[in-house]
Structures are given as C-alpha cells and as structure tokens.
Amino acid sequence: MTILSRLDAWLGKTLFHPPIILACQLTRQTQYAMNRALWFFVACHATYYAQGESWGFVAFLWSWVLVTFIDATVRPDAPTRSFGVWRFIWWLLFASGIFTVYATGKLTDGTVRALIILFAEYASTIKTIPPRRKREHRASAKEAPL
Numbered sequence: 001m002t003i004l005s006r007l008d009a010w011l012g013k014t015l016f017h018p019p020i021i022l023a024c025q026l027t028r029q030t031q032y033a034m035n036r037a038l039w040f041f042v043a044c045h046a047t048y049y050a051q052g053e054s055w056g057f058v059a060f061l062w063s064w065v066l067v068t069f070i071d072a073t074v075r076p077d078a079p080t081r082s083f084g085v086w087r088f089i090w091w092l093l094f095a096s097g098i099f100t101v102y103a104t105g106k107l108t109d110g111t112v113r114a115l116i117i118l119f120a121e122y123a124s125t126i127k128t129i130p131p132r133r134k135r136e137h138r139a140s141a142k143e144a145p146l
Contacts, residue, residue, distance in 0.1 A: 008084055016122035024123075025132040031123045033076035038120035040068040042113055049109040082124035090117050 024034055047061040097111025 031126040035123040036072035082121040
C-alpha cells in the first residue's frame with residue numbers, strides 16, 4: 001500500500017464515512033443510493049450554475065441530469081465502485097478550489113461540487129451500513145412508581 005492509498009483510506013474512514021453512514025441511517029438508504037443521489041445533486045448543481053453558458057453545454061448538462069435521475073430511480077441499490085485515481089483527481093480539484101478561496105476569498109461552485117463528488121465517491125467505498133443504535137430513555141422521563 002502506498003502512502004497515498006493509506007491517506008485516502010484514512011480520510012475516507014475519518015472524514016467522510018461517519019456523516020455518510022449517519023445520513024444513510026436517517027434516510028434508510030443504502031450507500032449506493034446515497035452515491036447516486038449525490039451524483040444527481042451534482043448534476044443539478046452544475047446545471048444551475050451553467051446559466052449564461054452556450055446552449056449546447058446547457059443541453060448536455062440537462063441530459064446529464066436526466067440520466068442521473070433515471071439511474072437513481074431505476075436502480076438505486078445496485079452496487080457502484082469508486083477508484084482511488086478518480087478520488088485523487090477530485091481531491092486535486094478540491095484542493096485547487098480551497099487555494100482559490102484562500103487567495104481570493106471567494107468560494108467557487110466547482111469547489112462545492114468537488115466536495116459533493118468526494119462524498120459520493122466515498123459513499124461507494126463503504127462495505128455495509130451498521131444498524132442505528134436506539135437511545136435509551138432518560139430516567140426522569142419514566143413514570144414514578146405509586
């Protein structure tokens with residue numbers, strides 16, 4: 001295992017898996033459905049911020065929205081794969097966006113999209129979603145014995 005793959009595994013397990021698992025437990029969705037939903041959200045996000053672009057690019061984005069929507073509704077729980085090289089590319093784009101935020105003080109839509117894509121790709125790396133633990137009731141909420 002190289003240092004990059006170890007770093008990728010650590011980042012996934014430390015930063016991305018806990019909120020993804022919580023979101024999956026709260027919405028009762030699988031990690032694969034979460035992956036597809038986030039990719040659909042990315043497509044919608046890109047289409048929204050493409051205002052003023054050429055009509056051909058906007059048509060491409062709308063077709064991407066439709067494809068991801070159909071994919072998310074027809075086969076939400078079909079297994080997906082995420083590759084380390086693909087995540088590395090999105091990490092580079094996210095890091096360049098963070099550098100731009102630091103240099104200019106402006107958050108770009110591409111930086112937000114890269115972060116959402118990282119969440120989607122790390123959702124694919126989760127093997128199983130553990131069951132949600134039920135909280136115990138507080139003692140003060142119980143009725144007092146007569």
